[in-house]
Structures are given as structure tokens and as C-alpha cells.
Amino acid sequence: MNKKEQITAYALNEMTADERLAFEAWLKEHPEENSEIAEIKELAGLLQQGLSQEALPELNPSQRASIGKSKRSWLLWSPLAAAAIVALAISLQKSEHSIVFDGGVDETYVPPSVAGEVAYVDEEGNVSYKPLSQSIEGLEMVPWEEVPEELKQAHLADKRRARKRNPVQDPEPAPENKESVATPIVEDAALSGGKGDMNNESMTQSSTNQPISNRELPKNSNKAAIGNQVRGNKNMPASKQEPEIQIDESMSDVSDVPTTLDTTDVVASFDVKFESKLYSDEEKRFIGQGEVNTGKNVAGAIGLSRVFDKKTGSDGITQVEPSLAVPMTSEPEAINRDFIPRNTPSSVMLTEEKENDGDDLFVGLQNESYDVINPNPFFKTDTDPLSTFSIDVDKAAYANVRRFLEQGKMPPPSAVRIEELINYFDYAYAIPNRNQSFSAQIEVTSSPWHEGHRLARIGLKGYEVDNEQRPPCNLVFLLDVSGSMNNRHKLPLVKKAMSLLTKQLRADDSVAIVVYAGASGVVLDATMGSKRSAILESLDRLNAGGSTNGGAGIEAAYQLAKQAFVKGGINRVILATDGDFNVGTSDRGSLIQLIEAKAKEQVFLTVLGFGMGNLKDDTLEQLADHGNGFYAYIDSLEEAEKVMVRELTGTLMTIAKDVKIQIEFNPLEVASYRLVGYENRVLAHQDFNNDKKDAGDIGAGHSVTAIYELVPINIEHDVPATDKLKYQSQSTPSASAKSGELFTMKVRYKEPEQNSSQLLEFIAYDEGAKLENSDQETKFAIAVASFGLRLRGEINDQASSWEHILELAQEGLGPDPYGDRAGFISLVKRAQKLDKSR
């Protein structure tokens, strides 16, 4: 080694003790080299920093599984069982069920819903689950002979049923078929892999045959895993046949009928038996059937949901019949509406095909849940002159809808909360001064959706606070590190989002970190913002693993927040999770009670939703709402940047809480009206003046926009009317009604630390403005609303064509400093393309 190389080796600490002594002696005589050493060290630090930020990719679950399965081990799972897990994911543990686990050999199809979960059967035939990261470890593998008879039978029956359905179910198998031709070659490659001694020739073949596109790839890998198993069938002498051969009638099918290999063709249909007591925590629940074929029509999955009413349903075991995988052509949400009683809290479990995001490709089914949305109907002004709702500054739905569209799928209608789409964007409303919490603006213009209708756009804007001027924070991060977070869209993104946030912290802020998984624990006690490296270090140490027990974690987090409470400061628990939340002994209801109680003690909750495939959108939104908080969905680093840096004070600092809006329409001007979006924010009229009733909060700089569609009195519009009252006569318009006012908007809100509300009033007039002459903000907001209504299928192409939405958005683009609105335009184009190709 020459001296220069030695200098490098020394700087990088790559010398033995002797070498170092000798070198240091030399260095004394050449002190000028010290600067070089320092430079090398600096560069080494930069390299380390840059390289450590590169993502750590993951194997596909089936690939991992194949590793655990090498040397005839028994990983027990099946698409059928997996699909059933999807449906029962929340409360399986105690249920009696007849889900059957397969020998792990058929399509080796690991749904992402179980993203990291493996079901396995122990010697007593008990079924349990482990996160995938632990699936190999401690996996009790059971030979087929030892699988309890009833499980076997039920499983085989399931398989037969599934297979019978398969050929019918795929109406357009053409593209997949082509790929099946390549099967034998690929299998060979897998064989060599399975044997463990690499056969280079076939390896090459496999990679040259390796399809490039995302769609094709999983199959290849699937086949590799299958081939692994088939090997036993083909190559082993009969006498030596191992249990794995007996296990599976499907295996012979696999080799006989190549087409069944195509997992993307496989429709995971399943029968699930469950006891209705499972749903004791909620009155009604919808179970989506796992009947999605290749995700072409995700909405179809919802359409197939069935409703189970605990009250009217049978007491005993309820059988869900698998629906046939007929491609859905009707409007799915229309079907939903038939089933769903209005204003009943309900939720849909949606199973959908895994998106091809190139990373965990393989996996087929997903498990996300959304609250059902029943669009607000038109109300007649003469009988229902009041409209009351709580504001909502959540933005999660937009990022979530964007994720769907970017993956080439229309979002399920129930994921489209229009108010969150609209409020995702910042509107240039007048910024209030400090003696006012927020300003209000009302704009009335023509409706693009219906000739003659009018749209009223209401805008509220909270005052803005700079990061430097905000009060000090006491933040407690509650991070979900359960197995389901072990995905590049989740924990790594959480870490990045948090490191972005730590950059925004001031020396007088404090941060603590609590994690929860199987057990919860404090990772970082309250630490001042000046010790950024300590915070980052503890973030670095986090790993995903274990199951979720949110309940204990959330209590620990609130405890810490209370200990470090800053009077007059921002005291907040920030929950980062995919929401697959097992709250331990307590149910969701008592969790909400806890959050509400803590909000009263001025510790608020911010919820950050991460990841996909397991997103419990409905739970998360609910939690944030009850904690005077804010719910954002973070799907990318850009989004993390928006929430954690650009809008940080809004994310953290509530400037007005329990903000409610009540509008009284003038019957002489407005025949009927409807509120666009805010479906789950509608309040009872009497709650407007009830200060005990919780409502939405506005953060610093947040703007809130709501749109009403109004039918003027001179326009024909069919709104179902109620019968005339028998004991009362219809109320007559007052003198004020002749004022020409369109409506009066009342806003109630509380200062963050007050318990009694203040009232503001605003009056709106209709000056007959046309949409084309409206301001940018109005145009853009209406473009977003139209987009949402189109996605939900509430209006059609005639009412609002994609082209028109684009035009409106373009006209409403404005300065758009962060490109958010431009992003919307490209999203509309995507939706347009997807819609046209349907």
C-alpha cells in the first residue's frame, strides 16, 4: 500500500493496531496530511449518509416463503384461507371459523393483506398467525396426515369449488395465456433453485425468459416457487414420496393444466363462516367478498358486498355465500345504496387486487376498509331550511385517491371523500388578522353540472403562523412497528417523514417516541429538539415486527405527553400507522373515549396514515376526529414534505376547535339545496348551539372549502316532498326573506383552550355570476368537486365531462407554487384515460 492508500485506510479506520502506530508516527512528521484525513472522513460521512438513504427492498412474500419451505417443510396457507383472513382480519383471534389451510403448495399465492402474516396450524389444529418476518422462525409445520380431518375436508371442498369456478370466471384470459407457454422453462429454473445447487444454464434461461413488465413478473416467481414443490412429484421415486405430494390434489393439476398457474387469473373466492358475535363492537358491518378478478374492477368488489344486520340476521352462524365473479357492469355504489340504510355508521371491507407497484408485486388481495358514503340528498328549503355540518380539514382521501389512480385503478367510491379532495388544496382566501381566528368568503356562481343550478362556494381560512412564531411543541410520536408496517411504503417512509419533521423542530420543542407492536415501549423519552441526532438515532433503530397492540401504546403515549405538558404550547400525540389496529383489551369505543378525554386535557391527536393494502381509513379518520386532530395520508416523500414541513404549523397547531357551520336558506330564493361532500360531517341542527358536541378543527393556515348546489325557485327540480302536516300549517316567509339574501351562514367555533363557543354570521347574495367569469379559486374548487363526483359516479359525462373538468382546473391553476394543482390536472387526465379504457 502506498502512502496515499494508507492515508485513506487510516481515515477509514482500516488499520491494524501496529499499522496505526507506525502510521501515526509518520503522520507526526507530516501534519499537513491531517487535512486530507479530515476530508476523507467528511466524504466518508457523506457517502454513508447518501447510501444509507437508499431504500432497502424486500423479497416477494412467496419468495421468502419458498426459502422457509426448502427441505420439505410445511408452510400452511392458501389463497382461500388468505382471502378469508382478509374478510375476518379484524377480529379473528377468538372466533370459531372453518377456514382451511392448504398445504402451501398450490398457487403459492400470498395475499398482501396478510402482508407479512402467515397463517399456520399447530399440532392441535389451532390456527394462528405470525408476521411473515417471523413466519419461518417458530413455524410449526404439520404434515398433511396430522391436519385435522375436518380442516382437510373443508379445505379440499373449498379447493374444488374454487377450481370449478375458475374457468368461468375469467372472461378474458388472453394475455395471461401467452405467458403460460413459457411455464416449463421457468419451472426448470425453479427446480434448480429448489435443489439448492445452482444450475446455471436454466438460471440463465429463466432470466432471459424473465418478463420485464410488472404484470408478468409475479407469475414467473410464482412458478419458481411452484416448481420447487412440483419437483417432488416429478423426480422422486414413488416409494420415497413425501407427504407434500399427498397433500395436494392441486399439484397434479398444476402440472397438468398450466393455465391454473396464472395467479392473476385466480379468483380468490371463499366461503367464510363466522359467528355474528364477532361484530358486537359495531351494529352493522359489511363484509366484502373476496371476489376480485385481477383488479380490473376494484369497485366491483364493493358492489358485491353483502350487508349483515346483527339485529335481523340469524343468531348463529351466518354463511356468506361466495358471489360469482361476474364482471360488474352496473354502478357499484348504486348497489351499495340499496343495501345501506341512510346515516348508519357502517363500513365496507374491501378486498382488492394488489397493485402492481413493482415492489411487492406478487401478492394478490388487499384488505382496506372504508366507510360507506351516502351522498347528501337535495332538501327542500320550505321544509328543511337549515343545513348544519362540521368542518373537516382532513386531506387523506386525496392522497389515497391519487394512489389508486396512479396504480391504474379507479378508486372505490367510498374512498372518495369529496371534501377532503377539495380541502387538499390551499386556496388563496383572505388571510385573517390575529384578532380573528379565521375569515370567511362566499362566492355564488353557475353550476356546470345542471343547467340553471347555482353553486355556492364557502371558504374559511385560519390565520397563519410561522414555524418560528408558533408556541413550543411537546410531541409524542406513537409509531406502529407491527409486522404489517414492514413495507417500503410504511415504516421507512414513517422514518423519513419523521426525520423531515425533526428538521423543523426548535430547541425548545420536545419529542418522545413510543412504539407499539406485540408489546409497546418507549423508545425515546421526551427529548429536546436541539438533540436532533439522538432523535434520529432512535428512529434508525426501529424495525417492524410483531403484531399490533395499539391500546397499550396509545396510553403510554398520552402518559408521556402529559408528563412533558407545555402550558400554552402544542401538546400532541402523533400516531403513525397503517391502522391495522388491535386495541388490546379495550374496543374502539373506549379508545375513542380515551382520545376525547385527552383532547379535553389539551393533548390533541394527529393521525398519519401510511401504506396500502391494509389501510383502515375509516378507523383512522374517526380517531383523529375525536382527538381534535387531523388525519393525513402519506403515500410518498413529497406528501410527507407537504404535511411535515410546508404545512407543519397547520398539522400541529389548532387555532380554532369545534368549528361548525349552519346555513339557513331563504325559501324565496332557493327551492332546494344539497351539500357536496361532508357526508360524514353532517350534524343535527340542534348540535350547532351545543358546545358539548365535538366538531372539526382548523389548524394554522388551513383553509376549508364547502360547496352547496342550489336550485333557484324558478327552476324545475324534482325533490321528493313530505306530506302536508296535519297539526301545523307550513311556515310562511318572514320579512327578511324579501331582502333578496340567498342564505345566512353561521359559524361557531372555540378558541383552542376555551370551552364555550363564539358565533360569526355571514350573508350571501346571488349576483348571477357565471362560472366562466368566476375567480380562480372558485373554478379550481369546483373542478375538484366535479372530479370527486365523477369518481363516485354521481354525475356522468354529460353533466361534467373530463375535458370540462380539465378546462376548469386549468383556468383555476393560479400561481401554484408547489405544483399541487398541476398534479391534480395530471390526475384528472389519468382518470380520464382509465375511464375511457373501461
Added chain:
Amino acid sequence: MHPKTRSWLAQALQDHEGRLLRYAQSLMGDLDRARDVVQDTFLKLAHQQPKQIDGYLTPWLFRVCRNLIIDLQRKEQRMMNQTLDAPSSEQLFSPKASPHDQLEMNDKVAQVMRHLTQLPGNQQEVIRLKFQEELSYKEIAEITQLTESNIGFLIHTGIRRIRKKMEVSS
């Protein structure tokens, strides 16, 4: 599989899956092919006796993974070029840096990363092993089947080049 072996394997998978994939991806440029190779690496590991590899696991995995990639790329190269000459590892590896999250990097780090991608493949590789995987010269030598002083030279040269480029650009 013996339960102990199984848990050993699971631990190895948990500890090394991401790192190996990142490494393989940097050599092959393609994540899905990297996955196949890493899967095969672990399949090979499953057939080893833990005793024989203990204390040596990291270099073992990287070395096996690297050899699989070389075999694979050599075959591909041969099929493309119709030549039997084994290409040198410098020709084989044309690493493409995986996409970084530019947002989070300060300018200097981003610059360094850009310069890194312009180094010859073998220098990039050892620099990654050194600074990304935090392996010693000795371990890197075991993985790449080069001598330690070779590694010292490659890393020194790579670092010097990056430093020069940094000087030029600033």
C-alpha cells in the same frame, strides 16, 4: 429442518434480505432480477450447516449472491456476444444507482451520490460495500475474491476521484 436451523435462517433473512437486495440491485440495475438472485442466495443458505457459516454469514451471503450474479451476467453476455471469453468484472457490472430520495439529501450528499455513479463499476461496488454495508476491507476482500490491498487501492482511488470532482464543482 431443525427448529434451530429454521430460526437461524429466519434471522439471517430478516437481517440481510434488504441489504442483499440493495446490493444485488446496484449490480444488476433491476430489482426483480435482484430478487430472484437473492431468493436463490437464501435457498443456498438453507442448505448450509449454521455451524459452518457462523461468524462468517455476511460475507458468505454477499459472496454467494455476487457469484450468482456473475454467473448469470456471464451467460447473458456470452449469449449476446457469442464469445467465450469471460468478460472482466468491470465489464459485467454497470451499476445504476437506485433512485435516491433527492428531497431529503442536502446538496452535498446528492452531489457525492451523483459522482459515485460515475465511477467504474468495481470501485462503486467496493465503496458501497464499505460505506453502505459498513464492511471492512477484509470482508470486502472475501466477498469479491480480491486481496485486501486491492480493496484498499480501489476504495482509495474511488474516493480520490469523487473528491476531485467535488473540488471541480465547488
